[in-house]
Amino acid sequence: MSSDTPDTSDLPEDTDVADDEPEANDSAVEEAAKRVPSGVPLRVEGLVKQFGGVTAVDGASFEVERGSLTGLIGPNGAGKSTTFNCITGVHEATAGNIYFKNEDITGMEPYQIAQKGLVRTFQIARELGGMSVLENLMLAPKNQIGESAIRSVTPGLRGGVIEEEAEIRERAWETLEFFEIEHLATENAENLSGGQRKLLEMARALMTDPEMVLLDEPLAGVNPTLEEKLLDRIHRLREDDYTFLLVEHDMNVIMNNCEHVIVMHQGNVLAEGTGEEIRNDERVIEAYLGEDV
Numbered sequence: 001m002s003s004d005t006p007d008t009s010d011l012p013e014d015t016d017v018a019d020d021e022p023e024a025n026d027s028a029v030e031e032a033a034k035r036v037p038s039g040v041p042l043r044v045e046g047l048v049k050q051f052g053g054v055t056a057v058d059g060a061s062f063e064v065e066r067g068s069l070t071g072l073i074g075p076n077g078a079g080k081s082t083t084f085n086c087i088t089g090v091h092e093a094t095a096g097n098i099y100f101k102n103e104d105i106t107g108m109e110p111y112q113i114a115q116k117g118l119v120r121t122f123q124i125a126r127e128l129g130g131m132s133v134l135e136n137l138m139l140a141p142k143n144q145i146g147e148s149a150i151r152s153v154t155p156g157l158r159g160g161v162i163e164e165e166a167e168i169r170e171r172a173w174e175t176l177e178f179f180e181i182e183h184l185a186t187e188n189a190e191n192l193s194g195g196q197r198k199l200l201e202m203a204r205a206l207m208t209d210p211e212m213v214l215l216d217e218p219l220a221g222v223n224p225t226l227e228e229k230l231l232d233r234i235h236r237l238r239e240d241d242y243t244f245l246l247v248e249h250d251m252n253v254i255m256n257n258c259e260h261v262i263v264m265h266q267g268n269v270l271a272e273g274t275g276e277e278i279r280n281d282e283r284v285i286e287a288y289l290g291e292d293v
């Protein structure tokens with residue numbers, strides 16, 4: 001399947017793509033269509049990942065809807081992190097395929113996948129801990145995307161190229177303000193609290209102008225105030241058409257925030273549905289064996 005062919009089948013009904021549009025609008029419509037990704041940006045098909053004799057992921061298949069906040073849950077060892085690592089190119093899949101916006105990204109390098117707009121948050125590495133929060137943000141696009149292909153982070157200009165440091169700096173400040181951590185701009189990252197680090201990790205991911213963000217336990221160790229702020233920002237970004245896939249052990253967070261939940265168990269997808277459906281699914285209850293679902 002060609003990655004360059006936009007899938008317009010999921011265009012909302014109120015878009016101005018119509019047969020009777022005047023010809024003068026055609027190029028504008030084409031441009032708009034190019035910016036509209038598939039309704040299902042992420043599709044995982046029969047994913048298998050083995051480490052020696054250990055099968056961590058065993059044929060998992062699922063889809064994530066564009067603009068959704070989808071939860072990926074499962075008991076310890078279910079294969080969630082390994083799935084994340086395969087999707088983002090950190091691990092090479094043993095078998096199966098991963099499609100992002102209808103393009104087969106299986107086997108691509110993490111930076112190539114990031115270039116396509118699919119990123120995951122990473123813990124702030126030790127070497128970045130000694131740098132300021134602002135420097136951490138300014139380095140993020142270069143680290144994850146590669147200097148030659150830094151995409152504009154200005155809404156509506158996705159796909160453009162920015163090279164000037166001033167623009168990256170401006171975007172970094174906007175991102176700091178969005179997370180209300182501009183007062184920490186000059187602070188060394190290693191001095192941040194656990195919760196502030198989580199905000200910085202998320203902010204770094206956003207600096208790469210992603211369309212989809214994979215969040216692996218973004219709220220672990222975060223106090224309730226910062227947790228509320230982080231969730232609020234995720235919802236605001238989602239309204240802005242970002243897509244999120246969230247691994248989180250706190251079931252209340254999943255149930256209260258995710259409109260769709262995928263449950264993994266023993267490397268495969270056990271069940272999918274709304275939080276309510278999942279909560280009442282006997283197979284899920286059994287898989288967790290007494291954990292509070």
Ligand SMILES: Nc1ncnc2c1ncn2[C@@H]1O[C@H](COP(=O)(O)OP(=O)(O)OP(=O)(O)O)[C@@H](O)[C@H]1O
Nearest residue numbers: 051054055056074075076077078079080081082083
């Ligand atoms: N690098 C590795 N080498 C060998 N086995 C691994 C490796 N990574 C994961 N595994 C194994 O694969 C299985 C799935 O692990 P994974 O970390 O993906 O599960 P998880 O659902 O994220 O678990 P948790 O919720 O506890 O973080 C586990 O049995 C784990 O021990």
